[in-house]
Amino acid sequence: MEGCPRSRETCPKLLDLIPQERKWYHNEEKNNSDQEKKLELRLAPPGGDEEDLSAMKKTNLDTRNNIKKEAEDKPIFNLSGNHFSPSNKTTYAPPHISHKRTAPGPVVGWPPVRSFRKNLASSSSSKLGNDQINKSGEGEKQVEPKRDGMFVKINMDSVPIGRKVDLNAYSTYEQLSFAVDKLFRGLLAAQRDASGGEGEEKPIIGLLNGKGEFTLTYEDNEGDKMLVGDVPWQMFVSSVKRLRVIKSSEISSALKFGCSKQEKMRN
Amino acid sequence: MNYFPDEVIEHVFDFVTSHKDRNSISLVCKSWFKIERYSRQNVFIGNCYSISPERLLRRFPCFKSLTLKGKPHFADFNLVPHGWGGFVQPWIEALARSRVGLEELRLKRMVVTDEGLELLSRSFVNFKSLVLVSCEGFSTDGLASIASNCRHLRDLDLQENEIDDHRGQWLSCFPETYTSLVTLNFACLEGETNLVALERLVARSPNLRSLKLNRAVPLDALARLMACAPQIVDLGVGSYEDEQDSESCLKLQAAIRKCTSLRSLSGFLEAAPHCLSAFHPVCHNLTSLNLSYAAEIHGSHLIKLIEHCKKLQRLWILDSIGDKGLEVVASTCKELQELRVFPTDLHGGGNTAVTEDGLVAISAGCPKLHSILYFCQQMTNAALITVARNCPNFIRFRLCILEPHKPDHVTSQPLDEGFGAIVQACKNLKRLSVSGLLTDQVFLYIGMFATQLEMLSIAFAGDTDKGMLYVLNGCKKMRKLEIRDSPFGDAALLADVNKYETMRSLWMSSCEVTLGGCKRLARKAPWLNVEIINENDNNRMEENGYEGRQKVDNKLYLYRTVVGTRVDAPPFVWIL
Numbered sequence: 001m002e003g004c005p006r007s008r009e010t011c012p013k014l015l016d017l018i019p020q021e022r023k024w025y026h027n028e029e030k031n032n033s034d035q036e037k038k039l040e041l042r043l044a045p046p047g048g049d050e051e052d053l054s055a056m057k058k059t060n061l062d063t064r065n066n067i068k069k070e071a072e073d074k075p076i077f078n079l080s081g082n083h084f085s086p087s088n089k090t091t092y093a094p095p096h097i098s099h100k101r102t103a104p105g106p107v108v109g110w111p112p113v114r115s116f117r118k119n120l121a122s123s124s125s126s127k128l129g130n131d132q133i134n135k136s137g138e139g140e141k142q143v144e145p146k147r148d149g150m151f152v153k154i155n156m157d158s159v160p161i162g163r164k165v166d167l168n169a170y171s172t173y174e175q176l177s178f179a180v181d182k183l184f185r186g187l188l189a190a191q192r193d194a195s196g197g198e199g200e201e202k203p204i205i206g207l208l209n210g211k212g213e214f215t216l217t218y219e220d221n222e223g224d225k226m227l228v229g230d231v232p233w234q235m236f237v238s239s240v241k242r243l244r245v246i247k248s249s250e251i252s253s254a255l256k257f258g259c260s261k262q263e264k265m266r267n
Numbered sequence: 268m269n270y271f272p273d274e275v276i277e278h279v280f281d282f283v284t285s286h287k288d289r290n291s292i293s294l295v296c297k298s299w300f301k302i303e304r305y306s307r308q309n310v311f312i313g314n315c316y317s318i319s320p321e322r323l324l325r326r327f328p329c330f331k332s333l334t335l336k337g338k339p340h341f342a343d344f345n346l347v348p349h350g351w352g353g354f355v356q357p358w359i360e361a362l363a364r365s366r367v368g369l370e371e372l373r374l375k376r377m378v379v380t381d382e383g384l385e386l387l388s389r390s391f392v393n394f395k396s397l398v399l400v401s402c403e404g405f406s407t408d409g410l411a412s413i414a415s416n417c418r419h420l421r422d423l424d425l426q427e428n429e430i431d432d433h434r435g436q437w438l439s440c441f442p443e444t445y446t447s448l449v450t451l452n453f454a455c456l457e458g459e460t461n462l463v464a465l466e467r468l469v470a471r472s473p474n475l476r477s478l479k480l481n482r483a484v485p486l487d488a489l490a491r492l493m494a495c496a497p498q499i500v501d502l503g504v505g506s507y508e509d510e511q512d513s514e515s516c517l518k519l520q521a522a523i524r525k526c527t528s529l530r531s532l533s534g535f536l537e538a539a540p541h542c543l544s545a546f547h548p549v550c551h552n553l554t555s556l557n558l559s560y561a562a563e564i565h566g567s568h569l570i571k572l573i574e575h576c577k578k579l580q581r582l583w584i585l586d587s588i589g590d591k592g593l594e595v596v597a598s599t600c601k602e603l604q605e606l607r608v609f610p611t612d613l614h615g616g617g618n619t620a621v622t623e624d625g626l627v628a629i630s631a632g633c634p635k636l637h638s639i640l641y642f643c644q645q646m647t648n649a650a651l652i653t654v655a656r657n658c659p660n661f662i663r664f665r666l667c668i669l670e671p672h673k674p675d676h677v678t679s680q681p682l683d684e685g686f687g688a689i690v691q692a693c694k695n696l697k698r699l700s701v702s703g704l705l706t707d708q709v710f711l712y713i714g715m716f717a718t719q720l721e722m723l724s725i726a727f728a729g730d731t732d733k734g735m736l737y738v739l740n741g742c743k744k745m746r747k748l749e750i751r752d753s754p755f756g757d758a759a760l761l762a763d764v765n766k767y768e769t770m771r772s773l774w775m776s777s778c779e780v781t782l783g784g785c786k787r788l789a790r791k792a793p794w795l796n797v798e799i800i801n802e803n804d805n806n807r808m809e810e811n812g813y814e815g816r817q818k819v820d821n822k823l824y825l826y827r828t829v830v831g832t833r834v835d836a837p838p839f840v841w842i843l
Contacts, residue, residue: 107671107752108345108346109341109344109345109346109751110344110671110726111610111613111642111667111669112341112343112344112667112700112724112726113344113609113610113613113642114343114344114427115345116427116455117559117560117609118613221565223539223540223541241563
């Protein structure tokens with residue numbers, strides 16, 4: 001009984017770590033599991049009606065039967081170097097097409113990663129992704145259309161609490177500028193109110209042209225601080241790491257520590 | 268042995284610490300059972316519903332440390348709805364009423380409340396150690412009770428819990444006279460921290476060995492903390508966001524150089540790209556490194572750090588390190604025992620950060636490797652076969668290919684052979700997670716070869732009931748089996764009902780099991796709790812059967828128990 005489950009079949013010869021000229025024999029019953037009564041409540045994956053699922057199941061079985069027929073005629077697992085020569089494919093048709101359940105969107109609980117890991121992944125994936133692509137030596141930057149939001153942090157001078165903004169929700173700098181105003185107008189007013197200044201809400205404008213009280217800057221994937229607005233929008237989105245709204249009067253000091261590409265170019 | 272007085276036998280038993288061994292000892296004879304009972308110090312209960320607090324106290328009246336686990340593992344991935352269970356309150360209440368001198372409580376995936384923590388803090392004079400892992404239901408008010416009332420507290424270790432942060436003053440609740448802190452981990456707290464209270468606490472804790480900060484502790488505070496705790500062994504950096512040459516950074520570097528006992532580094536919950544270089548001076552002593560939360564650190568910086576970590580035994584990292592980075596790990600970290608590579612891009616969006624090559628490199632370079640958790644987007648049978656040949660010592664092998672049903676990307680074959688090689692070579696394998704395109708064949712291999720396997724996680728795999736049957740029949744030491752989205756049905760579930768008495772639990776969700784099948788199982792096995800977690804409108808499901816368009820996503824969770832049906836189940840859980 002040891003090592004051989006349900007010994008009604010011959011124990012198959014098992015694979016060897018060193019490939020040899022061995023064929024794999026696989027005695028399988030053609031019969032598949034009995035059809036369960038569909039009247040019973042079924043614990044089944046999401047998506048589709050009962051009719052769809054039973055139809056899917058029927059095609060699954062049909063396809064599986066066909067595959068199994070083929071499989072019995074020929075040895076399936078030919079260990080003579082099959083795995084090591086990619087060009088040599090066997091006739092085994094992967095069954096995954098037959099029973100792949102089409103989930104209506106992202107699958108719950110997959111991949112099996114804790115929720116707080118998911119959160120940190122979504123905000124950094126695009127920047128890290130670009131690094132990887134650069135390393136692999138490809139000339140072009142693939143701008144990956146993210147299905148989820150691309151949330152980056154945004155802080156504003158004199159406001160202690162930061163926010164996060166979804167860059168995928170916008171397609172132009174104007175839209176982003178408008179969003180920044182919406183995010184911080186109230187907070188800025190509250191901050192000024194708290195520190196004894198006037199508390200009325202003033203719109204935050206002129207972020208992109210240097211003419212407003214504040215200017216929008218960002219830190220890119222190489223750690224450099226940049227003015228927002230120089231490059232095409234998509235290029236900006238693919239390299240931005242975080243945003244910062246700084247007082248226009250402090251531009252020169254804020255850019256001192258970073259490698260300011262604009263300054264270098266001007267000089 | 269029986270001619271010795273009880274005290275001598277008890278003294279011998281003191282050297283036997285593992286739970287399994289002590290359980291075996293207690294089965295030898297009545298007198299050993301009795302001696303062992305009264306001398307057991309540490310009790311481990313893997314499923315809080317398998318037994319009741321009263322029975323625990325009757326069997327072990329003198330224990331000092333209790334470990335309890337609540338929700339099933341898949342709760343970590345949001346598959347168990349809120350309110351399912353795992354409440355620790357009845358346990359704390361029962362222990363408080365008894366005369367047990369509880370000193371340590373370790374909880375995993377349980378629901379804890381502030382009232383419970385308050386009761387705990389007041390009921391046990393010698394309480395020393397509280398370790399909460401993946402728990403929820405409490406706030407910083409509960410922590411304040413612990414801080415205020417537990418005079419002899421040594422460890423407060425909060426790992427990945429969901430804590431309602433009231434931004435209160437829990438840190439300042441530790442009395443000024445309190446100086447016995449050894450472990451403090453509050454990395455999972457989201458809110459602001461009272462830095463002054465924290466610094467004063469650390470300054471008066473000469474025995475502090477492990478300090479893990481949350482993201483609200485900035486760089487300058489970290490520098491001050493490390494300056495007054497140079498004896499630290501285990502550090503979790505909170506936030507490290509500052510310019511490279513700032514004053515705080517320099518102070519931190521000076522403080523770090525004095526931390527000659529530092530062996531374990533983690534955290535970096537918010538991190539500037541250049542932050543790791545400050546830690547290069549201590550790398551040569553590090554045995555444990557967890558950078559898996561540091562999504563903002565680039566692969567190149569990770570590699571620069573790891574090049575210095577020749578003594579590393581445990582590494583948790585993000586896949587941004589890349590295959591090249593893993594090659595550096597393989598050539599540098601010859602003492603490596605455990606590796607976890609977590610994904611940064613969860614949707615397989617084209618970035619092949621780590622591939623089968625990285626895994627093969629690690630297996631070739633690290634002879635002591637025995638535990639691995641590896642997230643990747645592609646794998647091949649050839650690679651797995653090579654890994655198996657290089658590393659026959661795996662105890663834990665968890666491979667997660669992000670895309671369900673994905674075959675060998677070179678040959679388009681299922682990955683049966685690759686995993687088969689792993690189970691055949693690794694004779695001590697205790698935990699296995701499989702993924703990718705898999706047929707019943709892989710389960711045949713698992714059933715035949717994985718004789719020591721205790722925990723198996725299956726997702727999107729298999730073709731027929733045979734797959735599950737191979738595992739149930741073959742793996743004699745199976746304790747926890749969790750399956751999702753795989754075509755196993757009633758035939759497999761009901762084939763050997765007695766098998767479940769030898770296991771802790773079985774989870775099956777989105778499989779082919781029917782309600783009728785589960786009911787039959789429950790009838791045949793009254794010593795099992797068979798629970799159906801039904802997330803839809805309960806009544807309608809019962810009456811109308813399978814509603815056409817309605818999403819059906821019921822889950823089966825069964826476990827052995829000696830105390831029958833639990834009484835705290837919410838309405839959406841049917842206990843059959």
